[in-house]
Amino acid sequence: MNSPLPPNPFAGLWLAHFTGLAGLAELPAQLLGGAAQAQMAASPQALAARLATNLELTRQFVTDWRPVLAAVAVASEADWQAVYAREGERVAAQCLAGLRTASALVLQGLSAGVGALPGAADDRGFGEAVAALVEVYLGIAACSLAAFRLLLADTLEGHELSSHEQLLALWQEATGPVHQAALVAGLPAAYGRCINRFNALFAVLQAGGRA
């Protein structure tokens, strides 16, 4: 129970999707992709792809939290809360570290993608704006994990947990207010600044004949 688990290569990826950060990587392609991409997004095939992705994310989510639940399942009545706190903290830290790595990769990918376009190397503002937005997301993720751990602890206190649907429902219940607070606090403004910089970048791309 106390031995360290091997690092989960997917830790944090589900978190990127659950918090919305992963969608950020799609932004330039969506903006430049136009109507055809929009239609594709609403096709039966796109729905199939979405379901396959979501299944994988759900598996990752459960995989990450399963060790916590397993530890609680075998803990004594006297110390299950301490076990839960320790294991929960470890998993949350692992997920946040994974998310930070994933977000760095998103940023690198964006920079490499736009940097390869003619004239785009001049525009550093886009990368800075996206980095600022990513920081907001990382804050949301940290708060979401904390809220989820609290609610999961409350639930384990009085109920038996026996399905992934329960876990997902707890995630939604715990993190909805966190995201709502972020919307009021600064996420949309950071997104707006990101769009402004993307607009500036688009001007450079147009000048380079790429948009």
Next chain:
Amino acid sequence: MSRVDLAALDAGLAAHAAEVLAALPVLMAAAPPEPAGVERVLLAERDQARLWHYPCDQPRGAVFMIYAFVNRPSMLDLDPRHSLIRRLGELGIAAFLVEWTEPAPERPELDLEACLDRVLPELLVKACTESGREALPVLGVCQGGALSLMLASRQPERVAGLICLVTPVDFQTEDDALSRFAQELDLTALAGQWRSLPAALLDHLFLLLKPYELRIRKYAQAHRLAQDPEALAEFLRMEQWIFGGPRLAAGLLRDFVAGCYQGNGLVSGAMADLSALSMPVLNVYALADHLVPPAASRALGGLLPAGGDHEEAAFPGGHIGIFVSLRAQGLLARRIADWLSLRGL
């Protein structure tokens, strides 16, 4: 007590995975859904706007509907089960609907002034003529509601009544996430650089407002649609509406965001003098609206002239739910029809 049943957790997830994986080939082979809206007639086309007429049997009234610039109005008539327009028609209310289209490259750019002073008045006159009336009740949806308020202040003689559905009026309420976004936008650069903006810009923003609900939870049971072709078609029509919006005219967006969101022009009076509106007003808002918070809509009541014929109606549900939920759309249509009938409209 047992706090965790790991065996049940694992078995449940495995069963769920099996269900999803079985649905994927069915979905991969499925065709896109056919349109299933009410039969309609194109009455007129002006710049970036089309006027559609939805006739009904035994009409006893009509409304001039103004939709938003963003997304398409198919949300009002997705299919026979999800159609506010069809429900209104069943109650004897014919619809004249203004649909905004994508800016054509060869045409001059449409701005908000042209839209309010020329396009909407011309289409309203056309609808009045077609229905044999001097004036019509104007029904605005969301942003279209804000436009309907501006139109009514400019053409009061043609507006017999106003029905504002989930309409933002105070664009700077505390809980308005869209407003927080809009305040940051560099509109001069935006409109200077883009002639039109991809709808994905807003789609992405809307997904960002509720990422878990809209990207994960919404699809939690969607694999079961593979067993029900009609339900799948309904679901996909909604997806098409969400992701198939028209490109936005940058000038229109600039004017609207600057005047309404950044200038809060319906509250200040710069965009329309709402205190001068003398026609009856029905203001409908959704209690769980995350795009237009109830407070943003309800501000209308304090801006209209005191003592006027004004009603407010709250509906359970979200911004879109009041139009497409099977229960809410029926209640909404009935409320609108009754309101019109009581006023002889």
